[in-house]
Amino acid sequence: MVQILDSAGNPLKASDTAHRAASHRARELSSWLPPLGSADSDLLGELPTLVSRSRDLSRNHGVAAGAMQTLTDNVVGTGLRLSATPDYRALGKDKKWADEWSRGVESLWRAWAESTDCDAAKSLTFAGMTCLVFRSSIVNGEALALPLWLENRGTKFATTIQLVEADRLCNPNGKQDSKYLRAGIEIDAYGAPRAYHIRKSHPGDAYLGFGVDISDWERIPTVTSFGRRRVLHIHDKERTGQHRGKPLLTSIMPMFKMLDHYERSELQAAVVNAMIAAFIETPLDGESIGEMFGGSVDDYLAARNEWDIRLQGGSIIPIFPGDKVAPFTPSRPNSGYGQFVENVLRHIGAGLNIPFELLMKDFSKTNYSSARAALLEAWRYFSAQRQWLATYWARPVYELWLEEAINKRLIETPDFYENKAAWTRCKWIGPGRGWVDPVKEAKAAHLRMQIGLSTLEDECASQGLDWEEVLEQLAREKAKITELGLTINDVNSILNTNTQEKEDNDENLEPHNR
Secondary structure: OOEEEEOOOOOOOOOOOOOOOOOOOOOOOOOOOOOOOOOHHHHHOOOOHHHEEEEEEEEHHHHHHHHHHHHHHHHHOOEEEEOOOOOOOOOOOOOOHHHHHHHHHHHHHHHHHHHHEEEOOOOHHHHHHHHHHHHHHHHHOEEEEEEEEEOOOOOOOOEEEEEEEEEEEHHHHHOEEEOOOEEEEEEOOOEEEEEEEEEEEOOOOOOOOOOOOOHHHEEEOOOOOOEEOOOEEEOOOOOOOOOOOOOOOOOHHHHHHHHHHHHHHHHHHHHHHHHHOOOOOOOOHHHHHHHHHHOOOHHHHHHHOOOOOOOOOOOOOOOOOOOEEEEEEOOOOOOHHHHHHHHHHHHHHHHHOOOOOHHOOOOOOOOOOHHHHHHHHHHHHHHHHHHHHHHHHHHHHHHHHHHHHHOOOOOOOHHHHHHHHHHHHHEEEEOOOOOOOOOHHHHHHHHHHHOOOOOHHHHHHOOOOOOHHHHHHHHHHHHHHHHHHOHHHHHHHHHOOOOOOOHHHHHHHHHOOO
């Protein structure tokens, strides 16, 4: 038999795999055997556990709660503002007509969206519902909304939205998942949802008892017979064939929990150590104590317990003869505690797509360049999330509302159903990006517009403003200046004078008062 030897003269063993990552012999990989299942098989059975743990972290861990709020503030903020942009070319119209039509639609939309009439529960405006939908989508992995037609409520529009906890989306009466039923969703042969089975009460509601039957569920078709949507299921898909969403914290949940345990243990140890001021050492052993007190150690201990010694500033401590005071030098807090926790939080921030500085609201170790780079990277993620939310939540609601407004002849839209995509085209303006250095970034925005790389609409939208409202306000201010007999130069002179006076006052302040 012929053997092949390596450079050291040892028999050369063939590798068990072409890719080392697929090796079953390597010591560090041999026990790494994750299951290989479909998107639903890997997720649906574990989803209740993931959701309950995600909610617990959001309730009880400050960093997790802060991260959820940071995401909500930057993606939704005070709400998404509608900017209707019908495709006037496809509709055979011109830009002037499109601008006038958009202003009328946006005015009607604001009257509906800025009141609680849009909410079936009459408790939230559209902005409030948007915040709740987004927060639910990151904490629970998904959000569920039911468009309803509620007349005779004394409102102008019958279109209302009912938000439903995604826990209520489940198989009726505990039925097992099957080929065409996945965690409460009926699907067709292509995987498209046909109907949703929604329980009439929350399965965890402690006030409703435990008896359930098939009548506790309602089967709601995805659309009506004439094509109007009846269910909005907002969730992010990571794999083909995935029918439910998973919480954002899923991949970093174990690290979050272990960090919570570690920080609590360190804090408890530090508190215990802080309660010990010093030790009293005695040279007597147990046998000597017994001889001194006639064989009774208890008498000695009782005498020591009655000996009142307190550590106070500038005091002289009386102790038993032969005793000495030994200082207590605690090992808590651990000298490497801060750096270790910071590294773990950086890992968590990467899993949440949030820079460490933004996750912890700490820019103390950051200069302008690194802060801007971190915020730009975060802004890409925030913008993508906002676009996703607008596509799967805001625009469908706008389409439902617009359809009713058209049918009530409040808006002129000939051939709406033949050109629905052109009529419902829109943009959504979210919270402004803000500035790290306002002067530098304002100059950069001015330069971009000068050389044609940007427009006033783009620059205003990046700061959460509507460019038409900005221009209209500028026109009103200019008219008021003219009415008062002033000029723009006069106003600039006043502003410059006030600015210079403020700078002079700042220079005159003593250093410790600045």
